Amino acid sequence: MEGSLAGKVAVITGGASGIGRALAEGLLAEGMQVVIADIQADRLERTAAELGVLGVRTDVSDPAQVAALSAAAVERHGTVHLLCNNAGIGPMSPVFELTLADWQWMLDVNLRGAIHMLTQFLPILRGNADGGHILNTCSMASMMPVPTLATYCTAKYGLLGLSEVLAMELASDGGKVGVTALCPGPVATDLGSSTRNRPADLAGSLRDVMLEDSEQFKDAVVDWISPAQAAQIAIGAVRRGDFYAITHPDMVPEVKARHAAIEKAFADEKQRREAQA
Ligand SMILES: NC(=O)c1ccc[n+]([C@@H]2O[C@H](COP(=O)([O-])OP(=O)(O)OC[C@H]3O[C@@H](n4cnc5c(N)ncnc54)[C@H](O)[C@@H]3O)[C@@H](O)[C@H]2O)c1
Numbered sequence: 001m002e003g004s005l006a007g008k009v010a011v012i013t014g015g016a017s018g019i020g021r022a023l024a025e026g027l028l029a030e031g032m033q034v035v036i037a038d039i040q041a042d043r044l045e046r047t048a049a050e051l052g053v054l055g056v057r058t059d060v061s062d063p064a065q066v067a068a069l070s071a072a073a074v075e076r077h078g079t080v081h082l083l084c085n086n087a088g089i090g091p092m093s094p095v096f097e098l099t100l101a102d103w104q105w106m107l108d109v110n111l112r113g114a115i116h117m118l119t120q121f122l123p124i125l126r127g128n129a130d131g132g133h134i135l136n137t138c139s140m141a142s143m144m145p146v147p148t149l150a151t152y153c154t155a156k157y158g159l160l161g162l163s164e165v166l167a168m169e170l171a172s173d174g175g176k177v178g179v180t181a182l183c184p185g186p187v188a189t190d191l192g193s194s195t196r197n198r199p200a201d202l203a204g205s206l207r208d209v210m211l212e213d214s215e216q217f218k219d220a221v222v223d224w225i226s227p228a229q230a231a232q233i234a235i236g237a238v239r240r241g242d243f244y245a246i247t248h249p250d251m252v253p254e255v256k257a258r259h260a261a262i263e264k265a266f267a268d269e270k271q272r273r274e275a276q277a
Contacts, residue, residue: 001081001133001178005239006031008130009077011069013060013117014087016043018189019137019182019234022227023084024051026235035073035080038087039197060087060113063120070120079128082238083121085114085159086137089194091206092148092214102204103151110155114162122177131176133238135245136163140185144254148214151206167243178241182234185248186211188224223248 001008010027014020015036024034028051036051037058038044048055054076058069073080089109093102114136125132141153142160160181167179190196192210212222230247237245 001131003130008081009033009079010082010084011035011037011073011080012084012086013037013058013113016040016047018191019187019227019230020086021047022231023086023234024053026231030235033077035076037069060116061108063116066116066120070124074124080121080124081128081132082135083117083125084135085117087113088137089197090152090191091194092209093206094148095150097205098151099204101202102206105198105202106151107155110152111158114159125177133178133180135180135182135234135238138163138181138183140183140248140251142183144258179243180234180237180245181243182245184230185251186222186224187227187230189227
């Protein structure tokens with residue numbers, strides 16, 4: 001996106017709470033026009049009123065509601081420059097307990113929701129003379145496996161993969177539209193009560209677990225940061241045009257361990273072939 005953020009237009013999904021709300025506050029402070037979208041009507045109304053922005057009730061898993069959101073944003077502000085795909089849910093369950101309804105809900109919101117938004121908004125961003133930018137809220141769970149978070153990891157690895165391909169394609173499409181993948185570690189939000197927004201027809205075994213109560217983190221010191229800190233890191237990356245926005249640099253050993261296992265598999269296979277030659 002060329003030039004400063006001031007005067008440009010942002011649409012933020014999941015904007016009623018947590019990181020999305022903090023992004024709205026941070027982008028307003030940059031002088032942007034902001035539209036927030038969220039499935040939770042009461043909070044959306046409250047946050048939109050408090051921030052003085054347009055709030056559009058939207059379930060990102062429904063393409064028709066996403067189309068209505070883009071029409072409302074363009075009608076209010078003329079265009080959209082910054083698309084923040086941030087709506088998400090994070091309940092947990094081991095794979096052997098998961099139902100198809102669990103998978104559907106998690107993938108519909110965390111992955112298909114971003115795909116619906118991208119399909120709807122990318123033509124608008126590409127049509128701007130001054131381009132645009134896409135900020136996808138991925139996760140540390142886009143880069144490392146976390147037990148009981150299989151549905152979440154599946155969606156968030158997918159969203160990071162989509163972001164990587166998109167960034168390459170848009171770079172060779174003239175570079176007018178950039179991509180940032182925000183990969184947060186623990187942020188103190190309401191993600192631990194995600195089932196509050198679960199559709200009744202998609203009931204299953206996924207349940208809300210606070211991270212520090214989960215099996216894998218119960219003995220760890222969880223380094224919580226505030227939504228405002230996460231939002232500032234994301235906005236800095238958008239301004240610089242960085243692809244990755246990392247909130248917890250101290251979590252690199254887990255990422256390195258995964259990469260090392262992949263590289264070892266390549267090296268081992270090479271060694272086996274050399275031994276046979
Ligand atoms: N909090 C963390 O530790 C953390 C870590 C990594 C990634 N993330 C990601 O950050 C993003 C924001 O989550 P948060 O932590 O601020 O949690 P949050 O629960 O405070 O905010 C998420 C928002 O998404 C909305 N939402 C849920 N389902 C929706 C749907 N179908 N359509 C539209 N909106 C919907 C919720 O109503 C809520 O306002 C999510 O994508 C989450 O996966 C969070």
